[in-house]
Amino acid sequence: MMNTWQSLKKSKELLQPFLIREKVIDSCRAYLKENNFHEVETPKLLPQPSTEPFLEVFETTLSFAEGDSHRAFLPSSPEFALKKLLVAGMGSCFEICKSFRNGEGRSSRHNPEFTILEWYHTPGDYTDVMNDVEGLFQSIHRAVFGGNDKLFTLPYQGKEYSLATPWERISVAEAFKKYADIDTDTLLSDKGLVKKAHEKGYAISSGTTWEQVYNQILFNEIEPYLGVHTPTFLYDYPVSQAALSKKKVSDPRFAERFEVFLAGFELGNAFSELTDWKEQEARCLADLEERKWLGKTQYGMDADFIEALKSGMPPSGGIAMGLDRIAALFANVPAIQDVLFFPIDELFPHT
Amino acid sequence: MATMKAGNLQKGIFILYKNEPYEVTKAEFYAPGKGSAICRTKLKSVKTGNTVEFTFKSNENVEELDVNAREMQFSYFDGDDVVFMDPRTFDLVTVPRSLLEDKAGYLISEQAMYLVFLDEKVIGVRFPQKVILKVIKAEEAVAGDTVNAPKKPVTVETGIEVHAPLFIKVGESIIIDTSTGEYLGRATG
Numbered sequence: 001m002m003n004t005w006q007s008l009k010k011s012k013e014l015l016q017p018f019l020i021r022e023k024v025i026d027s028c029r030a031y032l033k034e035n036n037f038h039e040v041e042t043p044k045l046l047p048q049p050s051t052e053p054f055l056e057v058f059e060t061t062l063s064f065a066e067g068d069s070h071r072a073f074l075p076s077s078p079e080f081a082l083k084k085l086l087v088a089g090m091g092s093c094f095e096i097c098k099s100f101r102n103g104e105g106r107s108s109r110h111n112p113e114f115t116i117l118e119w120y121h122t123p124g125d126y127t128d129v130m131n132d133v134e135g136l137f138q139s140i141h142r143a144v145f146g147g148n149d150k151l152f153t154l155p156y157q158g159k160e161y162s163l164a165t166p167w168e169r170i171s172v173a174e175a176f177k178k179y180a181d182i183d184t185d186t187l188l189s190d191k192g193l194v195k196k197a198h199e200k201g202y203a204i205s206s207g208t209t210w211e212q213v214y215n216q217i218l219f220n221e222i223e224p225y226l227g228v229h230t231p232t233f234l235y236d237y238p239v240s241q242a243a244l245s246k247k248k249v250s251d252p253r254f255a256e257r258f259e260v261f262l263a264g265f266e267l268g269n270a271f272s273e274l275t276d277w278k279e280q281e282a283r284c285l286a287d288l289e290e291r292k293w294l295g296k297t298q299y300g301m302d303a304d305f306i307e308a309l310k311s312g313m314p315p316s317g318g319i320a321m322g323l324d325r326i327a328a329l330f331a332n333v334p335a336i337q338d339v340l341f342f343p344i345d346e347l348f349p350h351t
Numbered sequence: 352m353a354t355m356k357a358g359n360l361q362k363g364i365f366i367l368y369k370n371e372p373y374e375v376t377k378a379e380f381y382a383p384g385k386g387s388a389i390c391r392t393k394l395k396s397v398k399t400g401n402t403v404e405f406t407f408k409s410n411e412n413v414e415e416l417d418v419n420a421r422e423m424q425f426s427y428f429d430g431d432d433v434v435f436m437d438p439r440t441f442d443l444v445t446v447p448r449s450l451l452e453d454k455a456g457y458l459i460s461e462q463a464m465y466l467v468f469l470d471e472k473v474i475g476v477r478f479p480q481k482v483i484l485k486v487i488k489a490e491e492a493v494a495g496d497t498v499n500a501p502k503k504p505v506t507v508e509t510g511i512e513v514h515a516p517l518f519i520k521v522g523e524s525i526i527i528d529t530s531t532g533e534y535l536g537r538a539t540g
Contacts, residue, residue: 055384076384105380105390201369203411212408215386219406243385269385 003346017331021339024327027143031136038093042081048302049073051287056103074100080305087308094119108335115323122316125272126256129317134165144330156263171236180221227261245271270319277309357390358409367414372397397474420465425458446473456511457482457529478529483538485524
C-alpha cells in the first residue's frame, strides 16, 4: 500500500479533495470573522482535560529543567478554555484546532487526532447557533460550488442533498415518537425504556442501562432517517444527556442541546451553555465518578473553570463541529481519511 | 455456538441475529464520546442474501455460529446450480448459483476456493482475492489519449468483460481482483 503522499505524487487528481478541504477551512474562517467572531487559540497541553465520562484521553509528562514534572493531557476539545475567554469578555469567538480522543475504533468517521471547529455565540443560545450553522454551510457551498445554485445542492456519494433553509428541525421526543413509536413518558422512564427495548427485540441483560438502550434505539431506528434530504437538527435532549447544556426552562425534563446530521454524518454537537457554576461543578464531579466506574483515566477537575463560571459567564450558545467530516462531505469522498494527508492507519498500521 | 461480545465482531464471521444466520460484512467499533461504546455492523442474511444494518451495544452478547470453511474445486455449472468437488475425497457438493453473487465469471475449471458450511449446508463461497484469467477477445490498441491511464474492455475465457490497459492482447493472462472486478496486472509465466 502506498502512503497518501506517494499516491499524490503519482496522480495530481487525488489532490482535489485536499484543495476542497482548504476551501472549506478558509470559508469557515471568513464567515465567522464577517459575523464578528474573534479567532483565538487555546492550549493543546493541559493539566486537566474536560470531564466527559466516555472519552479516553492521551496523557504525557511535562518535565522542566528545574526538576519538576507534571501529568499533562491532550484536550478532547477546547471547550473549557474557550468558556474562560467568554468570561474574560472576549465576546463571540471561535477556534479551529486539533483535538484528541483515545481508545476509539478504526473507522471511516474517526481519527484519534482530528480537527474541531468550535464557536461560541454570545450573547446567545442554541437557536442562534442553528442559524449560524445554516449560514456557515451555505457560505462554504458558495465557496466550493461557485454560488449560482439557489437550492444549494450538495452531491454526496450518488445522492443529492439541499442546504437551502430552513433545515429540518425535530426534537428528540418527536423523533422517538415518529420513528420508534416511543412516547415521551416511556422515553424518560428508566425501566420503561429498557422494557420497551426488550419488547422490540434488543438484547437486554441485568446490567443494561437506560443510556445504552436510548443510544441503541437512536442509532438503529432514528439516525437512519436524519439528514436524508436536508441537514437535520435533532434538538432538546433528555436532561440526563445534557452534557454541558442548560436545562429548558419551559420543560426541565429536557436540555437545550442539538446535534446536526447530514448524509450519515453526525457533524456537530451544540448547547445553550450551562452557566450555573454549582450545577457545572456537580456535573463535573459526577462525570469524574462515572469515569472511575467505567475504568477510564482518572484526573482532577479543572477548578479554574469553575472559578471562571463563578465570576459570571454570559449566556452563550456553542458548538463543536467535526471539520474533517464537513470537508469529506463537500469533497464528496466516503471517509474522513480521504481528506487527511496523514491518516492514522498510515502512521500506526493495524497489527 | 460460542458467545462473544458485540464489540469483538469482525467482518467475515457468522452470527445469529433475530434467530437467523447472518454473515458480518462490515463491523466498525465506535466509542462515540457521548455514550457507551457501540459496534455498527452490516449483516448479510444467509437465507435471503439481503443486507441489514444494525448497531450493537459493544458489551452485548452475540452468538457466533460455528462455520467451517473447506477447500473445494469448481467442477461445472448445472442449470441454476454450481457443482464443486472436494479434491481429497472427490465428494461433489451442489450450491445454488445465487450464493456466488455476481462472481460466477471468476470460476474456471479446478479453481480452488473455500465453501463455508454451517451444519453440513453450504452458506457461503469465498473466492481467492485474485484470479488469473486468459484474454480471448481484445480490440487492437488505438493510439491517442494516453494521459488518463486509458482502459479498454477485454473479454476473458469465462465470458466476462474486464477493463484492462490498452497494451493487453488476446492470449495473455491477466490478474483480476475478485472483490472489485478490477484489473490488477499481467500474469507472467
